[in-house]
Amino acid sequence: xxxxxxxxxxxxxxxxxxxxxxxxxxxxxxxxxxxxxxxxxxxxxxxxxxxxxxxxxxxxxx
Amino acid sequence: xxxxxxxxxxxxxxxxxxxxxxxxxxxxxxxxxxxxxxxxxxxxxxxxxxxxxxxxxxxxxxxxxxxxxxxxxxxxxxxxxxxxxxxxxxxxxxxxxxxxxxxxxxxxxxxxxxxxxxxxxxxxxxxxxxxxxxxxxxxxxxxxxxxxxxxxxxxxxxxxxxxxxxxxxxxxxxxxxxxxxxxxxxxxxxxxxxxxxxxxxxxxxxxxxxxxxxxxxxxxxxxxxxxxxxxxxxxxxxxxxxxxxxxxxxxxxxxxxxxxxxxxxxxxxxxxxxxxxxxxxxxxxxxxxxxxxxxxxxxxxxxxxxxxxxxxxxxxxxxxxxxxxxxxxxxxxxxxxxxxxxxxxxxxxxxxxxxxxxxxxxxxxxxxxxxxxxxxxxxxxxxxxxxxxxxxxxxxxxxxxxxxxxx
Numbered sequence: 521x522x523x524x525x526x527x528x529x530x531x532x533x534x535x536x537x538x539x540x541x542x543x544x545x546x547x548x549x550x551x552x553x554x555x556x557x558x559x560x561x562x563x564x565x566x567x568x569x570x571x572x573x574x575x576x577x578x579x580x581x582x
Numbered sequence: 583x584x585x586x587x588x589x590x591x592x593x594x595x596x597x598x599x600x601x602x603x604x605x606x607x608x609x610x611x612x613x614x615x616x617x618x619x620x621x622x623x624x625x626x627x628x629x630x631x632x633x634x635x636x637x638x639x640x641x642x643x644x645x646x647x648x649x650x651x652x653x654x655x656x657x658x659x660x661x662x663x664x665x666x667x668x669x670x671x672x673x674x675x676x677x678x679x680x681x682x683x684x685x686x687x688x689x690x691x692x693x694x695x696x697x698x699x700x701x702x703x704x705x706x707x708x709x710x711x712x713x714x715x716x717x718x719x720x721x722x723x724x725x726x727x728x729x730x731x732x733x734x735x736x737x738x739x740x741x742x743x744x745x746x747x748x749x750x751x752x753x754x755x756x757x758x759x760x761x762x763x764x765x766x767x768x769x770x771x772x773x774x775x776x777x778x779x780x781x782x783x784x785x786x787x788x789x790x791x792x793x794x795x796x797x798x799x800x801x802x803x804x805x806x807x808x809x810x811x812x813x814x815x816x817x818x819x820x821x822x823x824x825x826x827x828x829x830x831x832x833x834x835x836x837x838x839x840x841x842x843x844x845x846x847x848x849x850x851x852x853x854x855x856x857x858x859x860x861x862x863x864x865x866x867x868x869x870x871x872x873x874x875x876x877x878x879x880x881x882x883x884x885x886x887x888x889x890x891x892x893x894x895x896x897x898x899x900x901x902x903x904x905x906x907x908x909x910x911x912x913x914x915x916x917x918x919x920x921x922x923x924x925x926x927x928x929x930x931x932x933x934x935x936x937x938x939x940x941x942x943x944x945x946x947x948x949x950x951x952x953x954x955x956x957x958x959x960x961x962x963x964x965x966x967x968x969x970x971x972x973x974x975x976x977x978x979x980x981x982x983x984x985x986x987x988x989x
Contacts (some may be wrong), residue, residue, distance in 0.1 A: 533916055535882070537970045550966035571602070571885055574630055574916075575808070576649050 524538035545573035589614035595691030596620025599861025599884035607894035608653035633743035694825035710819030729750030733816035741822030809838035928959030
């Protein structure tokens, strides 16, 4: 599955990092970084991250 | 021969908790009907921006509306529909229009409403703003013009965020509150004073520790009289005096409704099989802390309680056993005020003392909240990059009574 984050919306709240720490992280400046894609095994975590995002910046394709 | 009527779950409340529990029920295999009763006129939307970016820019429902899982479309959404009573024994809900709806399963997702000052203090007949709905936000946004004198009553999170947003829009803001520092009850004095200093640097005036005696006037000319005899005048009045859970409709069922609705750890109302609560209205015990049921009005609560409550309800309606694992969500929230991001984990409000774990309150810091020398919460002022690690450490400490905090 591909993971898209609308960085224009993202406010670096980090809720996705708590839900799916293997896929999302905050860099040293506190800005979101993320994997472009993830294995099917991570789907539940990534879906939880997308739902947890306060600004709904995360979309999942595939 | 006729087919039996479909079994029905009624979800009372159509905001985030109602949406997420509906999705979880349908994704979890419920093949009967789900009817969602929402007393708002439109689809569920995200509320945290209503005191921050959406208040600054003007709210837009299309932007704020939640993306919904495809399952949610299989539910029947009744907007502008309010439940006024429920009979858990007869399994019926009574609507404001007098109709009744029978159910097999019930979800209480009615959340909270904004409180207002009592009528003997507020002599404006309910004038002035509150901030809870998108309509509230739109109405307040329209009045936050540069140079407007804004009086915010209440120094909790919403009051502080409204003060910061209004200041950013060029308003002259005075915050009036009975507490002696902002966010005193949830976060304590040290963090409250540190946040107050940032507000004051931005130009906000505070009148703290003095109760409001009366509020009078009309739009453009309000007077807030304090109990020490002083008066604060303003063009715009905002009441940020907390929220009240919407649980009155559950009266008459022998439930504990002293603050929201008391549930067991499975989120059943009392211990009634077939009826659960989610979100801000649910007062549930969390073994991560103790056996005291608490309401948690935070962003993640609707999502986490929705998953738990849906699983409980589906198991109860199938006559199966509910998940024996304890429900132990870690409460967390954030607040944006100016360039400061506050992030909180755990339940700082139950602590008996605080300790600076990292940094400096005048700049960026991690503050530990301890009860009986045990860490029960952590708050970050700034330091966003540290949030994940602090949260993980707190969880480890709470899960293991022998563990100690190590940054």
